Amino acid sequence: MSEPTRLxxxxxxxxxxxxxxxxxxxxxxxxxxxGQVVEAPQFKVTEQRIELLPGASLExxxxxxxxxxxxxxxxxxxxxxxxxxxxxWEDDPHAQRILHGHFLRQEQSLPLQNGASxxxxxxxxxxxxxxxxxxxxxLEQEYLVDVAGELAAGALERLKKGLIHKGTxxxxxxxxxxSEQRLRFALKNPPAELLQQICKALGLQVKAMxxxxxxxxxxxxxxxxxxxYLGDKERF
Numbered sequence: 001m002s003e004p005t006r007l008x009x010x011x012x013x014x015x016x017x018x019x020x021x022x023x024x025x026x027x028x029x030x031x032x033x034x035g036q037v038v039e040a041p042q043f044k045v046t047e048q049r050i051e052l053l054p055g056a057s058l059e060x061x062x063x064x065x066x067x068x069x070x071x072x073x074x075x076x077x078x079x080x081x082x083x084x085x086x087x088x089w090e091d092d093p094h095a096q097r098i099l100h101g102h103f104l105r106q107e108q109s110l111p112l113q114n115g116a117s118x119x120x121x122x123x124x125x126x127x128x129x130x131x132x133x134x135x136x137x138x139l140e141q142e143y144l145v146d147v148a149g150e151l152a153a154g155a156l157e158r159l160k161k162g163l164i165h166k167g168t169x170x171x172x173x174x175x176x177x178x179s180e181q182r183l184r185f186a187l188k189n190p191p192a193e194l195l196q197q198i199c200k201a202l203g204l205q206v207k208a209m210x211x212x213x214x215x216x217x218x219x220x221x222x223x224x225x226x227x228x229y230l231g232d233k234e235r236f
Contacts, residue, residue: 007033008041010050021058029099030056039100061101063124065230069222072117072208079108079120087226094231110136110214113143114192118211119219123230131236137189139236142213145183145195147204155202165201170194181207 011022011031025031026041032051033043068082083103088095106122109132123129132139155163156175163170171194173187183204185195199206212219215236222228 002046004044004046007043007045010045024058027101064102065123065125065128066227068120068227069224070120089226089228092228094229113195113209116209139215140186140188143185144210146207149204
């Protein structure tokens with residue numbers, strides 16, 4: 001039995017390509033080892049069957065932006081555990097070839113309200129990262145908030161102008177009832193505790209919160225704990 005060697009080295013030997021080309025084939029998901037795609041150039045092989053799959057391309061893996069329906073209270077480490085092939089939404093309208101490289105160096109932007117679930121954006125794309133960083137304060141975020149308690153007459157109108165409560169001035173926001181115990185809020189760049197504070201000032205108790213939209217990108221029917229790709233024509 002031969003000594004184990006790097007997959008990239010074996011690809012170079014078998015297909016007469018350069019080291020960079022071998023790495024691009026492998027990280028692009030075009031190399032199979034005994035019928036299983038392997039995307040790690042450093043993977044060790046011995047006598048296994050190495051194949052270059054049909055349609056193999058030397059195009060580098062393009063950066064992607066992922067939309068995740070995050071459970072409430074999930075930590076950064078827990079988010080990473082959700083970024084796996086098995087958690088991809090099967091009805092993703094923007095589905096593409098899923099690559100291991102799509103889950104690396106993902107940067108989160110515009111964190112959720114504390115205790116909220118819902119839409120989280122993670123991106124490798126510097127253009128999307130810059131857009132969310134520079135324009136985040138201008139982008140409207142939409143939340144559904146389940147509450148308990150009675151709301152005083154005219155309270156929602158006061159929110160539009162900027163609620164003042166016990167000397168605290170809250171930023172203007174739009175709010176409407178979606179059901180008897182669920183409010184829909186639309187506001188820009190809310191600090192981490194803002195919705196909790198607004199509801200408390202209104203005499204309401206927050207039961208649950210979920211972000212369903214950032215700018216022009218809705219979470220729509222994405223199931224909890226699953227992710228999808230941001231489409232080419234979707235814009236925050």
